[in-house]
Amino acid sequence: MLTYILRRILATIPVMVVVALIVFSLIYLDPSDPAAANAGDQATAEDIARIREAMGLNKSFGVRFGEWTWGILHGDLGRSILTKLPVSGMIAQRIEPTLSLMVLTLVLAIVVAVPMGVIAAWTRGTWIDTAIMSLAVVGFSAPVFVVGYVLIYFFALQWDLLPVQGYTPIARGFWPWLENLILPSLALGFIYIALIARITRASMLEVLSQDYIRTAHAKGVARSDILFLHALKNAAVPIVTVIGIGIALLIGGAVVTESVFAIPGLGRLTLDSILRRDYPVIQGVVLLFSFVYVLVNLVIDVIYTFLDPRIRY
Amino acid sequence: MNAMPPPSDMRRSIFEPPAAVYPPRKPRGPALRFVLNHPNVVIGATLLVLLVAIAIFAPLLTPVDPTAIAPAKRNRPPSAEYWFGTDQVGRDLYARVLYGTRISLLVGFSVAIIASVIGLAIGLFSGFLRFADAIVMRIMDGLMSIPPILLAIAMMAFSGASVRNVIVAIAVAEVPRVARLVRGVVLTLREQPYVDAAIASGTRTPMIIWRHILPNTMAPMTVQATYICASAMIVEAILSFIGAGTPPTIPSWGNIMAEGRAIWEVKPYIVLIPAVFLSVTVLAVNLLGDGLRDILDPRGAKGH
Numbered sequence: 001m002l003t004y005i006l007r008r009i010l011a012t013i014p015v016m017v018v019v020a021l022i023v024f025s026l027i028y029l030d031p032s033d034p035a036a037a038n039a040g041d042q043a044t045a046e047d048i049a050r051i052r053e054a055m056g057l058n059k060s061f062g063v064r065f066g067e068w069t070w071g072i073l074h075g076d077l078g079r080s081i082l083t084k085l086p087v088s089g090m091i092a093q094r095i096e097p098t099l100s101l102m103v104l105t106l107v108l109a110i111v112v113a114v115p116m117g118v119i120a121a122w123t124r125g126t127w128i129d130t131a132i133m134s135l136a137v138v139g140f141s142a143p144v145f146v147v148g149y150v151l152i153y154f155f156a157l158q159w160d161l162l163p164v165q166g167y168t169p170i171a172r173g174f175w176p177w178l179e180n181l182i183l184p185s186l187a188l189g190f191i192y193i194a195l196i197a198r199i200t201r202a203s204m205l206e207v208l209s210q211d212y213i214r215t216a217h218a219k220g221v222a223r224s225d226i227l228f229l230h231a232l233k234n235a236a237v238p239i240v241t242v243i244g245i246g247i248a249l250l251i252g253g254a255v256v257t258e259s260v261f262a263i264p265g266l267g268r269l270t271l272d273s274i275l276r277r278d279y280p281v282i283q284g285v286v287l288l289f290s291f292v293y294v295l296v297n298l299v300i301d302v303i304y305t306f307l308d309p310r311i312r313y
Numbered sequence: 314m315n316a317m318p319p320p321s322d323m324r325r326s327i328f329e330p331p332a333a334v335y336p337p338r339k340p341r342g343p344a345l346r347f348v349l350n351h352p353n354v355v356i357g358a359t360l361l362v363l364l365v366a367i368a369i370f371a372p373l374l375t376p377v378d379p380t381a382i383a384p385a386k387r388n389r390p391p392s393a394e395y396w397f398g399t400d401q402v403g404r405d406l407y408a409r410v411l412y413g414t415r416i417s418l419l420v421g422f423s424v425a426i427i428a429s430v431i432g433l434a435i436g437l438f439s440g441f442l443r444f445a446d447a448i449v450m451r452i453m454d455g456l457m458s459i460p461p462i463l464l465a466i467a468m469m470a471f472s473g474a475s476v477r478n479v480i481v482a483i484a485v486a487e488v489p490r491v492a493r494l495v496r497g498v499v500l501t502l503r504e505q506p507y508v509d510a511a512i513a514s515g516t517r518t519p520m521i522i523w524r525h526i527l528p529n530t531m532a533p534m535t536v537q538a539t540y541i542c543a544s545a546m547i548v549e550a551i552l553s554f555i556g557a558g559t560p561p562t563i564p565s566w567g568n569i570m571a572e573g574r575a576i577w578e579v580k581p582y583i584v585l586i587p588a589v590f591l592s593v594t595v596l597a598v599n600l601l602g603d604g605l606r607d608i609l610d611p612r613g614a615k616g617h
Contacts, residue, residue: 018455022464029471137603141596143547145554145570146588153581252462256551270463274470274557286467290459 005302012298019290020072023283024065030279072287078280080273087284091266097167098265100177101257102250105185105192110243113193117200117239118227121208132197139194144253148187148260155183165262180263188257192246199242203235210234237308244300251289354604360597368414379408379564390580397586400572409564410587416565417546417594420480424545425538427484432491433534437522439492440499450496453489461486465548469557479558483545494537498530532609539602543595550591566591 036048043051052058059067071078077087120132156164162183168176207213208231216226258267266285273281348355367374391398397406439449456464461483468482502508508525516524552558553567554574561568566587573583 014451015454015458018452019458022455022459023467026467026471029468031473137599138592138596140599141543142592143550143554143588143595145551146584146592149577149581149584149588157578248460251460252466252551255463255466256555259555270466271555271557274466274555277470279471282467282470286459286463289463293460294458 001305004305008298008301012294015294016291019294020069020287021065023287023290024068026283026286027279077284077287080278080281082276082278087280090269090281091284091288094264094266094269096169096265097263098254098258098267100170101181101184101188101263101265102247102254104178104181105189105250105254106243106247108185109189109192109196112189113196114200114232114239116193116197118204118232120197120201121204122227124205129201133201136194136197139190142190144187144191144256145260147190148184148257151183151187152260167261167263167265180261184257184261184263187260188250188253191253192249195246195249196239196243200235200239203238204231207231207235237304240300240304244297247293247296251293351604351608353600354608357597357599357601357604360593361601364414364594364597365418367411368418371408371411371415374411375405375408377405377408379404379412380562391582398580398582400569400583401576404564406569406583406586409569410566410590412564413566413569413587414590414594416476416559416563417549417591420476420483420549421542421546421594421598423480424483424487425542427480428487428491428541429534429538431484432488433495433530435488435492436495436530437499437526440496440503440526441518441522446496449492453492456486456489457493459486461544462548462551465552466555466557469552474558474560476559476563479549479552482552483548487541487545491534491537491541494533495530498533499526502526502529536602536606536609539598539605543598543602546591546595546598 036043057064068078075088077091079086080090083090116132116136120129123129152164155162163180166180168180170177204227213226213230216230221230254265255267255270257263258265259271262268266289270282270285272278273285397410399405400409435449435453439446439453459467464486465479465482468485469478472478472482502525505525508521511521511525549558549565550567550570553565554571556571558567559565561572569587570584573580573587577584
């Protein structure tokens with residue numbers, strides 16, 4: 001098992017290198033010349049050449065990628081073109097709202113979606129199952145910002161139950177923090193709930209058709225015990241896998257959700273940087289999110305080997 | 314009434330049509346049964362045909378130019394003359410929404426086709442050439458480790474707004490998913506005795522791909538393509554909505570929603586009408602995908 005875990009950890013290294021390579025290569029998508037842009041309209045050809053030299057743009061791709069990676073390994077994500085501040089510091093400043101939003105959404109989605117999927121599997125073929133699964137299909141079809149606006153319209157504007165937009169740091173109290181995050185989490189969690197509910201239902205259906213479930217019924221085990229103790233435990237692996245993979249949806253959705261709900265997190269930082277073409281910031285955020293995503297899935301894979309003794313690699 | 318011919322009749326029935334064995338078909342039976350058994354496909358396909366018609370015949374459905382600015386007529390509420398009202402610079406929203414169908418469908422279909430073709434090529438390449446497999450799959454893993462929307466946003470930020478760039482940015486994120494699927498099919502099929510037999514009897518690789526691999530990839534790829542199409546349409550709307558997608562001069566649903574955003578508390582319909590169109594379109598494609606999955610692969614009917 002230890003060798004498996006070690007192999008699994010080592011296997012993420014090439015993946016991370018490829019991620020870094022892709023993120024670094026993004027700058028080559030820009031057709032304009034960064035040296036010329038930096039030099040301004042009045043610059044002569046010599047000025048541009050000098051600036052190109054100073055920015056290190058003359059070096060080969062390999063050298064530039066190497067220097068960039070070396071910096072990252074030392075926690076240096078470069079400096080913002082606009083504010084000249086270190087990107088890592090800018091990210092650290094903005095990380096709390098994004099982290100809050102994503103953790104809350106994750107908890108909310110699991111708490112709502114897993115029971116939904118279990119109930120749908122249990123009531124298979126009835127109107128309850130149909131209703132839950134229809135809701136899941138709709139969840140896949142409504143873009144996150146549309147859900148966000150609909151929620152704001154009803155819960156904030158019409159019924160005045162929750163704040164429209166904004167964010168309150170958790171340091172200023174739990175309730176104000178939570179109050180501001182309920183609607184964004186619901187909006188962001190919508191597609192995630194649909195995804196988890198679907199896989200939970202499918203995985204449960206497979207387990208419920210097993211012989212030991214029938215045996216449990218025959219022994220007279222209570223229904224709820226069969227569902228949650230016998231079946232759900234055995235159906236857990238695909239569900240947890242999808243929860244891990246679905247974090248990609250959360251990350252992408254968070255950027256949009258923060259924009260709709262005016263939450264000053266990493267998503268807002270990304271969007272502001274797009275408008276200002278502040279490339280190092282965009283690269284830093286993409287890199288961070290991707291690494292988090294890879295790490296979360298690594299941890300999930302490793303946890304399996306502890307939770308499920310049947311898994312042997 | 315026997316569904317199968319008795320064993321002694323087997324040989325004969327290969328040469329003669331087993332007319333007596335099967336019950337005679339009732340008129341209008343199969344078509345009706347298909348509709349009843351697969352309501353998803355029928356509803357999805359009907360909606361999609363309708364939307365394609367809207368996209369193609371947009372100029373016939375409204376004589377108004379969707380980009381024509383009319384400051385005198387701005388901010389009109391929905392009325393008999395302006396069905397969906399007008400926006401802040403007086404453009405007719407009904408016309409804009411109709412023409413927006415074109416962008417959504419164009420992006421959805423293009424991304425689905427491009428990602429499928431490139432993914433198929435990479436998957437075949439990786440599945441057949443063992444030495445390339447490890448490298449290609451690590452690259453795919455790396456691409457898949459960047460959350461798709463984030464990758465598309467980043468690519469758009471660097472390359473600039475245009476419909477072509479939107480299509481490329483979304484397709485790049487989807488290619489690895491198709492490649493993995495195809496590679497999986499190839500690896501499973503390579504273990505099959507009939508493929509072994511074909512290899513042993515000296516059949517060339519292109520022929521094996523054509524005869525054995527492609528027919529087996531088509532079903533899962535078609536299903537995958539519909540999901541890619543649906544997700545591409547959502548991502549296009551998201552990109553346009555945050556200002557990194559279709560250029561604002563072209564009417565797309567995401568752009569209309571982005572423009573209606575500032576005044577959406579007063580006039581929510583400017584955001585909600587294109588939102589409904591987008592959701593219905595994506596729903597239609599998803600329904601079609603779910604239905605196709607049930608038809609093409611009854612065993613694999615297990616969620617996502």
